[in-house]
Amino acid sequence: MKATITVLVAATALALCPPGTASAAGGPRLSVPGQGRGTCVDAPLKITFPGAAPGLGSSGAIEIRRADGSLADRIEAAVARADRKNIGSAISDTGLPHDFSYESIMIDGDSATVHPHHQLEYGQEYYVTVDPGVFPGWDGVRDHGSWRFTTRKRPVRDDPRHLTVSASGTGDFCTVQGAVDAVPTGNRRPVTIDVKAGVYTEIVYVREDRPHVTVRGAGAGRTVIRYPNNDLRNGDKALSDGGPADVCPRRVLETSDLHNCWRASFGVDAADFRLSDLTLHNTTPDGGSQAEAFRGNNERIVLERVDLRSNQDTLRLQGKGFVTDSRISGDTDFVWGTGTVFIQDSVLESTDAGYISQSRNDATRPGAVFVRTRLTRAPGVPDGSVVLSRSAVWRFTHSQAVFIDTAMDAHIAPVGWQIDPNDCAQARSASFWEYGSTDLEGRPVDTSRRLPCSRLLTAAEAERWSDPAFVLGGWDPEPGHR
Template sequence: EGVLTLPDHSFHGISKEHNWSFKTKDSAPASTDTLIVDANGQGDFNTVQGALDFIPDFSQKQTVILIQAGDYEELVYARNKTNVKIKGAGMDRTRVHYANNEVFNPHPLTVKTNEWPGTFPSRRAAFMLDNCNDILLEDLTIATDLHGQAEGLLLNGERIALYSVHIIGSGDALQANGTIYMESCELDGGGDTILGRGSLFAYRSNFRNDGGPFSWVRNTTGNHGDVFVECTFAAPDGKKADYGRTKSNHGTAYPDAEFVVINCKVKNIIPQGWSAIGEKSSRMYEFNTCDMETGKPVDVSQRHAYSRQLDAQKDAALIADYMNPAFVLKGWQPFSYLKN
């Protein structure tokens, strides 16, 4: 008793004295191109998980999942899904969330790292898309309800685009592995706010954490890392954050790590910019960073020795390349509302 709360208070627990029954719909959705998710039971499915499970693995045709306004308390995990558009009713109207973290759902002790294609990812995120390609998320909030190592969103796949998505996590709030595009998004998290081996291109999105690194970049040879164009980075007053690190506390460094900041605005970022860059070969580039409150260029005289300030004239071609998503995302040019 108390596990389920129904409007008519009809659930009193399951026992010999109190039976409880439920039923599924009489037939499958009439349309397989568009699926409606409605927490109030007026759609094809009550849960996002149900709609994703209904879609065949590796589908060649696009399926649109429309999530109606509402609160969806559910753990979402989808594997091997392709060509899916998941659209909510707005960041402030559709919320998908669950209480999950590394302590609650730890990955097996025999798995040292699980970010590589074909492996299974961490189980600690509220919303996970694993080995999924050509996915679009739009107009919703995705959140974890716990602190610790707890991603709101974990992505493993190629050509995954996020538009107007608010991600709320704790440490490692977003894990990005593959080729990921973000536009007009919001991200709130803790230390290592962004984690992963992926190539992430963020455009006009806002990143906030409670002090600490915004990223732990771990891209490998031949792959770009995290690139931010016209974004903001902010920590609350009284705390200081940094762009990120390429070196762990136990000494592991990533020589090809890349973190590029172009035409961004910042608040309460440490003078060094980056906290720990393990190798000189890392590409930590910055261009035209301004203060969020004054709009004036920030003082970059104390930036980390392994980082580099790009020059408007000498590095014009390089700056143009990094402002092009296709350059960062293996030739993929995602749709942009602001450019079309």
């Protein structure tokens, strides 16, 4: 049973070679994930060059055709860095399909990965051609017999309860989004998607009508889902002149949430969603604009044993969310949103000077509560350069951030909190609370220089706010309690 369907192509004469062997002429290796029963219908295609990849050209195309010659997909080099496709059957607030900007050809080291615009068909034989201009200096693939593969004969069960994802092709799907798309719309029963160890480079989106989904990896650092999605690619900066197809569904803030729902590497608009045992990494470079690793906008969202990495706005929750035994890294508002969020037994790492959290809750619900967390910093982050939370109190008058039994390094500023304007008279409805703060060695922190309109909780208050069910309105989010 083969883990990958592989064809080795010489630079001039395109010859079929046994899988796993080397081309005598040193040509690129062409492959798709697969096994004896055929490849996944959502499989990316991969071209591995004998040296570094030659770069992406500005002309030509990669075509995927059925065995009868009919066109299944066409990926053009000229638009590959900012191509568009619908992900997760996304629809805007207006009911129109929303297309994400994405890279249909991604170059990493010696490899180029081709991400089709849509899934292929089950039980079909395909061949792939590559025009000479796609990768300058390479003649491409013109022979219809050189790069061929067959997809699996049938889809998964009509009502799947347990799906598997494997980048090597040994699961039901090769991408996380492929498995999410297999969940029935209007789903009412728990569905578990097991994602095997590997790196998955993709935007993932879960639509509102696919609730009760669990995405479970093989462990943080072993299962990695990554993508450089951001505000410049799929947010307000990219879509400020967008049409009705770009308007966010489930908007909480009518104006602020107009387009920014599309910029996360992993976005969820469904309720009763659980994510565990994996790493989400928004690979947007530092300074590359707002870029969430995870965005959740519904009720009863659980994150457990996850590693969330980005720079700005790493974790955004807009409904009720619970995070436990996890790690969150970032520099600017890297835990934020309008939701009620309970985070416990986790590490929050500041990667630069900035702000840990920004809560935009209103008077109808609590904001962000952190219990038994450790606030650490990356090397080079200065002392006193990070605040626990900030808020524009002129706009978000009931902002709440609560830190209970927190161990923090010296990068946390003595003032603790930041408000705009810097006038406590305008923050009478805000709640900036703290209890039991220590340094990383367990010694009590001097809180005498904290913002005057913040306060220390009593022991009784801290006990009450340490209960997730109290904060989350009676919902018990602990594992095993859906």
